[in-house]
Amino acid sequence: MKNVAFGQVLRLFLIAILSFGAGPSRATQAQGSSVIYYVDADATGDNDGSSWAHAYTNLQTALGVATSGDEIWVAAGTYKPTTGTDRTATFQLKNGVALYGGFAGTEISRDQRDWEANVTILSGDIGVEGNAGDNSYHVVTGSGTDATAVLDGFTVTGGNANVGDTVNTVGGGMYNLDGSPTLTNVTFSSNFAINNGGGMYNLSSSPTLTNVTFSGNSSSSLGGGMGNDGSSPMLTDATFNRNFAIQGGGMFNGSYSSPILTNVTFHGNAVPNNGGGMYNSNSNPTLTDVIFIGNTASGGSARYGGGMFNHNSNPTLTNVTFSSNSADDAGGGMYNFDGSNPTVTNSIFWGNIAPAGSQIYNDSSTPTVTYSLVQDGYAGSGNISDNPQFVRDPSPGADGTWGTADDDYGDLRLQPISPAIDAGDNTAVPADTADLDGDGNTDELIPFCLAGFPRFANVLSRADTGNGSAPIVDMGAYETAPYLTPNKNADEDTPYPGQRITYTLVINNSGLVSATNALISDTLPSGLTFAGPVMLYPPQPGAMLAQNAGDLPTLVSGLTITVGVCITLTFPVTVDSGLARGTVILNTAAVTSTEVVTPQTGMASITVSNTLPSFYAYLPLVFKNYVSAPDLAHESGMLPFQ
Structure with a gap:
């Protein structure tokens, strides 16, 4: 009888796990009514954009169906505005639609992507491959857009605006007329314009660019990297390297x-x-x-x-x-x-x-x-x-x-x-x-x-x-x-309620002068209790270390952090026993010194774990090794109900 009950519970558990992992049959629903469309040049499946397995292989297809609020996730690879020879073909951005490149093709959340490792290329090299003479005039176009049109995580290359005295002489990489899209993590390389803006040309436009690079673009007149006429783009963390005009x-x-x-x-x-x-x-x-x-x-x-x-x-x-x-x-x-x-x-x-x-x-x-x-x-x-x-x-x-x-x-x-x-x-x-x-x-x-x-x-x-x-x-x-860089982590990212964990904070001084009278502080958020004391390595005579909760928020004071040296401190905390499963606790430490009064911060995140789902409540202790709480392994009888 026990074996039958156990088999039924195990079957239910497996069904629950499999059901949890099943994906939707159509494009993934994002927040609200928005949709995520997937694009992968190597995808097979149904190619309906509903998942990585069934991704579109053509980015233009996804752009055609996406509406305001939607996202388009694009896997590493090379994508061209057309499979034909129409040089006016371009990737036209749309208001409210965000294009994100840099995916490996397995991610389930955007923050999992690595756009630097998974290079995603928008190329104007249409027609005869390697022949720039028949390339697209503009690889990307942001005309008529506002800040809700997003391009993030791409390399734009191979645009060739080289014909006559028309619009097709400017903005080989990107052309914006009355457009102000948002660009982040984008590289413009090896684009050309005969008149202005080899990498990008803006006319009556105010795009926002963050973490962008213009490298190896050229113009036979003005603005090898970027050309602006009557425009006010905002550039932050940008690089212009080896462009020519x-x-x-x-x-x-x-x-x-x-x-x-x-x-x-x-x-x-x-x-x-x-x-x-x-x-x-x-x-x-x-x-x-x-x-x-x-x-x-x-x-x-x-x-x-x-x-x-x-x-x-x-x-x-x-x-x-x-x-x-x-x-x-x-x-x-x-x-x-x-x-x-x-x-x-x-x-x-x-x-x-x-x-x-x-x-x-x-x-x-x-x-x-x-x-x-x-x-x-x-x-x-x-x-x-x-x-x-x-x-x-x-x-x-x-x-x-x-x-x-x-x-x-x-x-x-x-x-x-x-x-x-x-x-x-x-x-x-x-x-x-x-x-x-x-x-x-x-x-x-x-x-x-x-x-x-x-x-x-x-x-x-x-x-x-x-x-x-x-x-x-x-x-x-x-x-x-002093360039102080705090790096904080916990020895257990998914602790159970009541568990004691240890935070480690490593602070490196990569600057050119020492930090004197440095103070490290940490105001513990609700859900954590300081279990002290603080340990410091290497030890410093005269440094004051917190011993109990009453010493907080100061963890350490009176430190000197010399150039090129890392100091490490550890301190234990207890996760409150009443916290619910899935509770996320963000804990931030800060360091200041006589030289730098602006706090430099390091944050660690933990997520409270339950010992077991509720349907495990009466499983025999043969499964105790699957329990995240180490102290439960020493108990006998049935597992506590959660």
């Missing part, structure tokens, strides 16, 4: 464009004429925490502005570094022409090369430069001219040519002896419009430097020579500070 190798801004660039790098872009990194014509871009390295204006008839060329433009530059840019004629770092009056603050011009005005050259222009380091000097409040003491100067390598494989872009962080440390102007630091810290506050000052660490830090070994109350911002794109 006649003018504006990395970016061209014209017709009163006002792009906003935060945490952007321009490396090795080139032009034969003007503006190796950026060319601005009647435009007013805003640049914060940006670097220009190894951009060149060389070989043409007019060779000005290796880093930046301004024509009747008034850009605003804050914490921008120009180094090792060059121009054959004038303005190795920056060339200002025809009433260009940029505002430059907290910036560094060092090691740029040109026969005239190696750092900054002005022609009928009057820029305002303050609290900046300019080699050979520049008039203005707070300006200095001493060597900034970069960690490592950039170098074009053995071949002496920028834009080639042996380029070394250096390390433009400031050594602790740099005169640019704590020498900037706090009032010039702009608002966090890109919400870099994700706290929803876009009115606060930008919290991070280009390296992703606190923008405001106080280096005690340097006198404050800038403007404002300590901590005073450094000059340049990087802040010299």
Whole structure:
């Protein structure tokens, strides 16, 4: 009789498990009435987009059926706008539809994807493969879209906008007319436009781009990487690398464009004429925490502005570094022409090369430069001219040519002896419009430097020579500070109610100065009880360690975390016995120091596990090894009912 009962329970259990794993017969339902459509070039099955097994093989098919609120998940592979030869074929984005690439083809949640490992390519190489002459004019089009049109996790390549004087001469990789889509984790490479915007062209558009790369794109006129006319794109964490154009190798801004660039790098872009990194014509871009390295204006008839060329433009530059840019004629770092009056603050011009005005050259222009380091000097409040003491100067390598494989872009962080440390102007630091810290506050000052660490830090070994109350911002794109990276985890991710677990917090200082009087804190959330004490390795004399719950939220105080050293602390907590299965507990620790008062945080997540589902309540203890609670293995009799 017992064996029969046991068999029935086991059968029910297996049915429940199999039922739980069964998927829907049609496209997966997302939140609300939205749908997830699946695309995989190698899929077999029914090819109806309902699952990975039955995914569409053609991305255009999914775009055709998707409506507002839907998502399209695309597995690694190469996808083209058409299987035919129509060069006007393009992937037209749609409002409310989000395209996500970077899937392996097995994921059940979006956060499982690895878009860097699972390269998903949108290619314009239609027609004869390898023949660019018959490629699509625009691989992707975002015209008429708003921010709800999303492209995330793709490489866009092989666009060729090369015909006549029409729209088909701009935006080889992507073309936006009156469009403002949202792009994240996207790379534009090896696209071409005969007129403007080899990688991307924006006309009356304001797309938002985050973590994007423009590499190896070109134009036979303007804007090798990106071209903007009457547009205001917002770029955060972007890279322009080795793009080429006649003018504006990395970016061209014209017709009163006002792009906003935060945490952007321009490396090795080139032009034969003007503006190796950026060319601005009647435009007013805003640049914060940006670097220009190894951009060149060389070989043409007019060779000005290796880093930046301004024509009747008034850009605003804050914490921008120009180094090792060059121009054959004038303005190795920056060339200002025809009433260009940029505002430059907290910036560094060092090691740029040109026969005239190696750092900054002005022609009928009057820029305002303050609290900046300019080699050979520049008039203005707070300006200095001493060597900034970069960690490592950039170098074009053995071949002496920028834009080639042996380029070394250096390390433009400031050594602790740099005169640019704590020498900037706090009032010039702009608002966090890109919400870099994700706290929803876009009115606060930008919290991070280009390296992703606190923008405001106080280096005690340097006198404050800038403007404002300590901590005073450094000059340049990087802040010299202890770069403290907390990494927190629990020894059990799925504890049962009442179980004691141990948190481990490892803090690494990858900065250039030590953190002194560091304090590590942790306000335990509801559901966790401190079981102390804190253990620290390596031990430090004088450090104060929490012993009981009354010492919290301070775990450790009085620490010194030297450069290149990891410190590890552990502490036990007890999961409250009354917590329900599935309860997720997020626990965040924070570290501050005399140098950095902005907390650097590390978070761990645990999910409370039940010992067994309810239908296990009276199974014999032969199954006790399947129970997550180790102390139950020592009990006798029947398992407790859950």
